[in-house]
Amino acid sequence: MSLTIRNARPWGSAPTDVVVRDGRIAELRPYDGTSPAAGDVDGRGRLLVPSFSDVHVHLDSTRIGLPFRPHTGAPGVWAMMLNDRANWRTAEVPITERVRNTFGAMIARGTTRVRSYAQIDVDCRLERFEAVLAAKEYFADSAQVEIIAFPQAGLLREDGTPGLLEEALGSGATVMGGIDPCLLDRDPVRHLDIVFGLAEKYQVAVDIHLHEPGELAVFSTDLILERTRALGMQGKVTLSHAYQLGSVNETTTRRLIQEFAELDVAMASVAPPSVPGQLPLTELTAAGVRFGLGEDGQRDYWSPYGNCDMLDRTWQLAFTNGFRKDELIEHCLAVATVGGASVLDPASARLTSVGDRPGVAVGDPAELLLVAGETPTSAVMDRSTDRTVIHAGRVVADGLELV
Template identity: 70%
Template sequence: MVINDVRPWGGARSDVEVRGDRIAAVRPHSPGPATVEGRGRLLFPAFSDVHVHLDSTRIGLPFRPHTGGPGVVAMMTNDRENWRTAEVPLPERVAGTLERMIAHGTTRVRSYAQVDVDCELEKLDAVLAAREKFADQAEVQVMAFAQAGILREPGTLDVLDAAMRSGATVIGGIDPCTLDRDPKGHLDAVFGLAEKHQAEIDIHLHEPGHLGLFSTDLVIERVRALDMRGKVTMSHAYDLGSISESVSRRVIDDFAALDIAMTTVAPSAAGQLSLLDLVASGVRIGLGEDGQRDYWSPYGNCDLLDRTWQLAFTRGFRQDAHIELALAVATMGGASIMSHDVPRLAGVSDRPGLAVGDRADLVLVDGETPTSAVMDRGRDRTVVHDGVVVADGLSVVKR
């Protein structure tokens, strides 16, 4: 494949040659035949959505008023009361949402799948089916996630175990103190399942201030004691920066030393750890859209470029270098969480993913500069996965 007349990370006009699933050459642009016409568009690595709940999506369905109450339990109850009565079956909703994500440029996905005594493996099966349907268009990791807690409802741990045997590759935990109110028991269950199934861990953390720090320190202790470096991700954790500068520095240093990753959905919370400091210190950090217009929230539109704008906006970024960093987090930052063959971002100015030898997961977007692409979020896009065009003009290429 030859992709002609593109500007990698907004640089000089270039022609990119792809052999198999890898970039084979990047040369100055010259007239000649091409497989994909770049037309001067920007070239970025494809997006990596590493925090999305495909299992609860309402993308493509009629808009409905938000009916959830405050807090995780109230939201969970709202989801349970409504998800079975949606206008189309769950597998169709999940597959349609994943298809729309690919069409907008996301080729790496880490999705939660709710498993509990209410839905058992029904939501997991829908996500696994979508993963199989689009196996040639995107790489999808599936996380078994008991969003209602692991210890609150008898039988949940058994369902989680069954989910890991059924094809999930990541085990999820959530708010060890405030939800299950037994941080030791909760983390014993999560880390025990991870050891049993040789799986990675992702901890949803909404807990505030010192309580969130307490739960985080328990995770840090276990990662260190069990030598689970590079196998744990903290998601949300949006209040860990609220206590003091010295605490923030210590947490960031621990995350970097133990290779504990972080994912963010770009909230407007004031107490977040500094994205600039996290990247500068070598912490793996990725971006996700969270819910997709579901029973938890009306937000989400399957476009991670749109969420990249939100990340830059909520972090107060104005400098081009910082807005480009948001793009690096949304692309190769998330990729480095899904595969440790992908190195962490090397610093605030690192713009990886488009060098010879890199995986040919790419997105072409119209725009003047990387910053303008984030601001304008153009719709003239072509998406490449493993060296094959999988979407063009916001539609997946049918095969």
């Protein structure tokens, strides 16, 4: 299968004709002014960048497209989880439909690579996981998806949770999740023994939510790094959130960045506002640490934020980091696209400097987004709806509508 994209500007460069064959970029040649033939895509001088990779999203708790509901959650992970548990079944439409509609909206806006959490506990059992799995299968030709078997309520607080997670890993989940080993379960050794034990048994990656503060977060992280090293799981572990790992002191910050690089531990962020003490993005990049972006919740029972648009979240990443220079804002776009892709696939291109702009060269996967904008920075600032989304060398959405 072949496709030619005419008059596109890769990362804002000169107008180019891009030939795609068998799901990969096969040729890049100067735009020759020829009108698009049947089957070609008219780039119309738009920017061509890699499509988005949302590597931290909770598809199973979405309320996208439903009537607005005032936020009722109390502070803290356990209290927020109980609020979600009390409400998710009574939404206006069934969960399978909610997940499918939200995922479709994400694809339409330019996301073709996704890592989604699926809450598994003694209340919902595998119902929410099965809704995410159904959406993955429904959109199998439009996006690629990894599903995390996620113990949102912890692993140890309710009897039977580890067995349900193992059932999900045997039914299509490809990542083992964990959450706040000290703060939520209050037994980090047992918690991490279960997480890494199941990951090793099923030969899957690990993704651990870490909301813990300062010194406690560093303590949990050191236990995670210890297991990563002992089990030879380099390239298979991601820390999500981990907001305060940079809050202890400069020596600890440097040490953690160095160990993340040595063990190829990735990080996923949702660009949180007003959270001091995060590890510095530019230093993580310079060390070669894989770093991706995600939307987290989608207007759900945890938060009214999230709108399925990773271009908006890219703006948020730049804004919350205080970036103004074009190079740094474009770096945020690279993080949201290729950076996230490297979290999903450690063998793919990764960012090693704020000036890297991979993803649109010959040989790269044809996971692409055409979007209106004078420059990549202006595209992040203006967030045009004039977008064409390409997955595996095929147009899957245009003008925010699925094809």
